[in-house]
Amino acid sequence: MNTQNSIIEEMFAKGTHYGYSKSRRHPSTTPYIFATKNGVDIINTEKTNALFEKAMEKVTALAAAGKSILFVGTKAEARQQVIETALALNMPYVSERWVGGALTNFPEIKKRIIKLLDLRDQKEKGGLDKYTKKERLLIDREMDDMTKNFQGLTGITRTPDAVFVVDPKKEHIAVTEAHKMNLPVIALMNTDCNMKKADFPIVANDASISSISFFLNQIKNAYNKGIVGGEKK
Numbered sequence: 001m002n003t004q005n006s007i008i009e010e011m012f013a014k015g016t017h018y019g020y021s022k023s024r025r026h027p028s029t030t031p032y033i034f035a036t037k038n039g040v041d042i043i044n045t046e047k048t049n050a051l052f053e054k055a056m057e058k059v060t061a062l063a064a065a066g067k068s069i070l071f072v073g074t075k076a077e078a079r080q081q082v083i084e085t086a087l088a089l090n091m092p093y094v095s096e097r098w099v100g101g102a103l104t105n106f107p108e109i110k111k112r113i114i115k116l117l118d119l120r121d122q123k124e125k126g127g128l129d130k131y132t133k134k135e136r137l138l139i140d141r142e143m144d145d146m147t148k149n150f151q152g153l154t155g156i157t158r159t160p161d162a163v164f165v166v167d168p169k170k171e172h173i174a175v176t177e178a179h180k181m182n183l184p185v186i187a188l189m190n191t192d193c194n195m196k197k198a199d200f201p202i203v204a205n206d207a208s209i210s211s212i213s214f215f216l217n218q219i220k221n222a223y224n225k226g227i228v229g230g231e232k233k
Contacts, residue, residue, distance in 0.1 A: 008045050014214040016204040017043045019191035028195040032203040041191045048204045052215070055186050055200040056222040062162055063226025069186075071152075071216075072174045073166035074098060078212050082166065085216040086152060089223055092160060093152035094174070103177040106159050113154055116146040162186065164219065167206045169193045188215050 011017065019025070019033065019041030032051075034044035062069060071093040073082035079095045086093035094102065102109050119139065122128050128136055163178040165171045168187040175197050178185050187198035188206045195201040205211035 004049065008049050011045045011048065011204070011214065014210045015208050016048065016211040016214060017045050018205045018208070018211075019043045020207075024192040026192055026194050029189075029191045029193070029203050033191065043191065043203055043205070045204075048202065051200075052202050052204075052218070055202050056218065058162075058184065058186060058200050059164075059219055059222040060226035063223040067161035068092065068156070069162045069164050069223070070094070070103075070160035071164050072098065072171050073212070075167055075170055075207075077207055077209050078166040081209065081212050081216050083152070085220050088220055090155075092156045095152060096148045098171060098174045099149050100173060101177075102153070102174070103159055103163075103181050103183070109150070109153070110157075112146060113150050116143065116150055117154060119143050119146075159183070164188075165198070166212055166216075167193070168197045172197075186219075188212065 017034070019029075021039050022036050022041055023039070025033070025041055029041075032044055032047045033041050035042045059069070069089075069091050071082045071086040071091060073079060073093075074095060074097060082093050082095050085091075099109065119128075120143070123139075123143075128139060131139065159181060160183065162184045163174065163186070165175060165185060165187045168175045168185070168189050169192060175185055175187070184199045185197070186200040186202070187193070188202045188204060189195070189198065190206045191203065193201075193203075193206075195203065202215060204215065
């Protein structure tokens with residue numbers, strides 16, 4: 001109980017309880033609203049914690065089974081946190097722009113990733129020197145674009161087993177593709193989101209770095225806990 005209280009206190013300290021204005025509230029989040037002050041919804045952190053515990057249980061189970069999670073967060077507040085968490089867990093991520101078909105048409109996306117890696121290899125070995133200066137400039141621009149889109153996916157050889165999303169309303173294409181592929185969606189979502197869009201929704205502030213960092217750090221710890229537990233079996 002003390003541990004639960006300390007988690008809730010930390011949530012409060014990180015500002016996870018700040019929702020959006022009442023006018024933006026999605027009806028599905030109404031049961032998770034504690035109060036409305038100055039037109040802004042205040043989220044019930046105790047109820048958020050109950051949702052979060054279920055999400056962490058899922059993450060721990062995925063880790064114990066050796067499953068992978070794709071981390072998605074392209075909004076400015078989430079980008080760096082998503083990258084750091086994914087890299088710490090050696091997981092794929094999307095932090096710049098979701099490319100349509102990243103899940104539903106993965107074989108085609110994989111071809112583009114292979115092309116990016118091949119061009120990098122050629123450039124490193126001087127294989128692009130045969131091209132004119134103008135051609136090399138165009139190739140460099142193409143590589144820059146592909147790096148922005150696929151940098152976080154360069155290490156994967158198959159579709160992930162689950163998706164963690166910061167703000168499923170913004171990342172609606174990723175969420176739709178995950179559902180089409182029958183992949184469980186774990187989502188940090190604010191009061192403007194439809195909870196039914198995620199298998200494991202976490203209703204909390206998805207618009208501040210401190211709140212996003214808190215949840216991603218806890219997710220990272222839950223995954224590492226699952227790895228240790230899986231190794232003991």
